[in-house]
Amino acid sequence: MARAASAPEVPVELLDGRVVASHGRRLEVEDRAGRRSACRLHGRRLAAVCGDDVRYSPPQAGDDTGLVWEILPRRRTLERLAGNGRAEAVxxxxxxxxxxxxxxxxxxWFIVDRYLAGAAWAGLAAxxxxxKSELGIAPEAELESYEAxxxxxxxxxxxxxxxxxxxAARLAAAVSVLVGQSGTGKSSLLNVLAPEALAVTQEISRATDEGRHTTTHAVLHRLASxxxxxxxxxxxxxxxxxxAVRTIASGFVELQAAAGGCRFQDCVHDAEPGCAVRAGVAAGTIRRRRFDSYRRLVTLAREFEARFPERRGARPRPPVR
Ligand SMILES: Nc1nc2c(ncn2[C@@H]2O[C@H](COP(=O)(O)OP(=O)(O)OP(=O)(O)O)[C@@H](O)[C@H]2O)c(=O)[nH]1
Ligand SMILES: [Mg+2]
Ligand SMILES: [Zn+2]
Incomplete structure (x- = not known):
């Protein structure tokens, strides 16, 4: 009589899916047909973020969650600089x-500038x-400077x-993330663009009993448009x-463009003679606030270099020009 084989650790049939919500180790995974199911990560070593492509076993009869077994290599990723000096996927x-x-x-606007610089380094369109433009108090000079x-x-x-x-037209052919300060209306925009998302927002606020629609974790929605x-x-x-400090200007299009005119190729636009970037700021062709954003990032980079010298080699390289 044949003995029952012990169950293989990895199920034979794994599905391809995408993480559409990630809350610690609890995930929601969507299959190719758009069906979503609750999942957990198999093993402590796995870590997933919203947008990850995964291989998973969906919930079986009697289970309420499926299991994610593998996280596939990431393509473009939005990351943040964590307090320990490491890059953390968002x-x-x-x-x-x-x-x-x-x-x-x-x-x-410094936050906006840092997101735009991060997008440039990650190869993301931005x-x-x-x-809330109906309030009629738009800072036009600032907005026009981004357009320029x-x-x-x-x-x-x-x-x-x-x-x-x-x-909606800008989002149509892309996988986009809404980022920014709390309360700017990111979830409200999502709810207008994907009305079925409203239920999710209400669910979250009821579950946490906050009485506010404050988003606690990233969630992906498919837009009908x-x-x-x-x-x-x-x-x-x-x-x-x-x-590296000498390439931070690559996150700021106008500084990068002006830097070609600096006397020294490795100019960091600090106190070097013949600096075309500082000349542009003095002449008003480069917005001082943007230059301040750049300077703040340089200061931050120096601080992190001093605190975590061993991480130097691990930092991202700026985009190839
Ligand atoms: N006047 C006005 N208020 C808005 C608009 N969009 C959103 N709000 C309000 O702004 C507040 C914050 O909106 P949310 O959509 O929760 O903001 P959020 O960016 O998702 O906030 P976090 O999830 O905390 O990051 C709510 O009280 C909204 O009703 C708008 O176009 N005009
Ligand atoms: Mg929100
Ligand atoms: Zn310079």
């Missing part, structure tokens, strides 16, 4: 970053969305509707993993 396999600002809370740099800027209102169609949109929790501050 969202995987996306193509576009949408930096959302609003008149309320008062915009922190745009700026200014929400070549960033699409969409002024919109999740509450009253203008600009939402233009945003095309494209995938990931809503992410608001931040107080953000920094991308930083390349």
């Amino acid at each position: 969202v995987a396999n996306l193509t576009q970053l949408v930096a959302v600002a609003a008149p309320l809370p008062a915009p922190d 745009l700026v969305v200014f929400n 740099l070549g960033y699409p800027v969409i002024r919109c209102s999740a509450r009253t509707g203008p600009g939402v169609a233009a945003l 095309g494209g995938d949109l990931i809503d992410s929790p608001g931040v107080r501050d953000y920094a991308p993993p930083l390349p």
